Amino acid sequence: MCGGDEAPPKGAYASPQCLQPSAVEDATDGDLVVEKFPITFEGYTYPHGRIAYVKGRTPRPVVLVHANYAGVKQFDVDQACFLAKVGYVGFAVDWYKEKESYTYQDRNPSGDVSPEQLQKHFRDAFEYMNELLWAPRFWRDLMGHSLKMACAHPAVDGRAGAIGYCLGGQACLEQLRAGHPLQSIVTFHGVLQSRPMYKDDVYNVFRRITQEEYLAQVDVPPTTCSPGCQVVVENGALDPIVKPDSIAEWVAEMDEHKVDWRLNTHSGTPHGWALAPQVTANKYQENADRRSTRSMLDAFAQVWP
Numbered sequence: 001m002c003g004g005d006e007a008p009p010k011g012a013y014a015s016p017q018c019l020q021p022s023a024v025e026d027a028t029d030g031d032l033v034v035e036k037f038p039i040t041f042e043g044y045t046y047p048h049g050r051i052a053y054v055k056g057r058t059p060r061p062v063v064l065v066h067a068n069y070a071g072v073k074q075f076d077v078d079q080a081c082f083l084a085k086v087g088y089v090g091f092a093v094d095w096y097k098e099k100e101s102y103t104y105q106d107r108n109p110s111g112d113v114s115p116e117q118l119q120k121h122f123r124d125a126f127e128y129m130n131e132l133l134w135a136p137r138f139w140r141d142l143m144g145h146s147l148k149m150a151c152a153h154p155a156v157d158g159r160a161g162a163i164g165y166c167l168g169g170q171a172c173l174e175q176l177r178a179g180h181p182l183q184s185i186v187t188f189h190g191v192l193q194s195r196p197m198y199k200d201d202v203y204n205v206f207r208r209i210t211q212e213e214y215l216a217q218v219d220v221p222p223t224t225c226s227p228g229c230q231v232v233v234e235n236g237a238l239d240p241i242v243k244p245d246s247i248a249e250w251v252a253e254m255d256e257h258k259v260d261w262r263l264n265t266h267s268g269t270p271h272g273w274a275l276a277p278q279v280t281a282n283k284y285q286e287n288a289d290r291r292s293t294r295s296m297l298d299a300f301a302q303v304w305p
Contacts, residue, residue, distance in 0.1 A: 001082045001274070001293050012110035013278040015074060019081040021052065029056025032084055034077065037091065037153075039146050042138075048094040048104055049146070050077045051153060052084040059157035061183070061304050062089040062150045064143075064175075066168030068275065069129045070121070071096040073107040075279045079163070086297065088161075088304075091150045095142055095171075096128050108280050121280065126203050129167055133196030137221050140178040143171060147180055159183055159304060163296065165274060169233070170194045176231060176259070179224035183303040186232040186296040188274035191241055192250035205241060211249075225257040232262045232299045234292035236269030236285075264295055 022031040037051040049072065053060070063083045067076045072094045080090025098104065102124035109121050132139045151158055161184040164172040169190010176185060195208045196218070214220065231254065235242055247263070254261045266273070266288035274289050275282035 001079055001289065013073075013075055013108055013276065015078050015081075019078045019085070021081060022055075027055045031055050032081060034081065037150070039094065039142075039149055041142050041145050044097060046094040046096075046142075047098065048072050048092075050080060050092045051150065051155070052077070052080040052090040052092075053153075053155035054084055057155070059155055060088050061159035061161060061300075062091050062153070062156040063300070064147060064150065064160065064162040065090055065092045066143075066162060066164030066171035067092070068166035068168055068272075068281070070107045070125045070280060071104075071128065073104070073279075075108065075276055076165075076168075078276075083163075088300070089150075089153070089155050091146075093143065093146050093171075095132065095139065095146075102128060111278055118280070123203060126197070126205075130196050130199070130202045132167075133170075133194055134199075134218060136174060136194060137219050139171070140174050140180075140221060143175050144178060144180050147175070147182075161185060161300060161303070163188065164190055166190060166272070173231075176226050176229055177223040178221065179226050182226050182229050184230045184232070184299050186234065186292075186299055188234050188292060189236055189239055189242070189271050190233065192233070192246050223253075223257060225259055228260075230260045230262075230299060230303055232264070232295060234274070234288070234295060235263060235265050236271060236273050236288065237265050237267050238269055239271040241271055262299075264292065266291065 021034040024033050027033045033055050034050050034052045037049040039046045065076050065079045072092050076092040080092040083090035160182050162172045163186045165188050169187030172185040172187050195214045201207050269285050269288045270283045272281050272283040273285040277284050
């Protein structure tokens with residue numbers, strides 16, 4: 001969904017011209033608009049959610065866009081805009097609380113930041129990410145509430161799906177495990193299990209607690225799996241986080257719960273391949289991006305003909 005036909009300019013990430021919305025107050029029928037969509041949950045308002053739709057169009061299914069480790073940022077809002085342009089409503093979901101040490105502006109540092117600033121970005125974001133992974137019940141409930149609020153928007157017809165990148169892929173699968181009313185989910189270089197990193201080694205994504213430790217130490221809600229939800233996983237063959245044993249474990253879990261799943265593996269493709277150039281931690285691969293986008297659209301067309 002990132003394009004890639006032209007080399008991006010140097011500096012910070014910028015939205016493609018084709019995804020620029022009209023101002024809400026000036027929009028006419030047929031215009032792409034983006035509304036602020038804050039979500040209040042358990043006494044805190046998550047301010048950075050955005051919902052994108054085409055004004056004047058009949059209500060459509062909403063697709064939640066779950067961000068990678070860094071949290072929702074302009075790239076994720078642009079994916080919501082893309083989804084709106086191709087016939088749906090896109091909702092870029094915010095599930096990180098704003099704090100002084102890690103603000104919205106910190107979520108995608110510009111390309112000219114110092115190594116020290118980049119290290120701080122990863123450190124702060126990974127701490128946030130690990131907090132969610134250690135609290136799956138809270139995370140599922142927050143996403144379930146966000147889904148409920150999105151489905152109440154007048155541009156939405158009550159049907160819903162989700163996509164996600166990296167941690168956002170885990171978010172999609174946690175929604176599936178929670179039984180949220182989703183008809184389709186698609187993950188892009190998403191991690192397949194939601195086991196957190198050890199608390200004394202937060203920054204090492206390759207060292208996570210075992211399944212036995214997860215069940216013993218974490219308040220893990222029961223898995224019910226969304227009835228009838230179709231699941232598509234778009235995976236890079238060279239992704240060091242999604243190893244063959246992780247895939248085998250996930251397939252067994254999905255089969256146990258009779259989930260309709262599909263796994264597409266892209267050759268020569270590392271982790272981070274669907275993030276646009278200039279998004280921090282991207283390893284953009286245009287072929288995999290284009291093929292996975294077509295796969296996503298095909299999946300949505302099947303469940304929402």
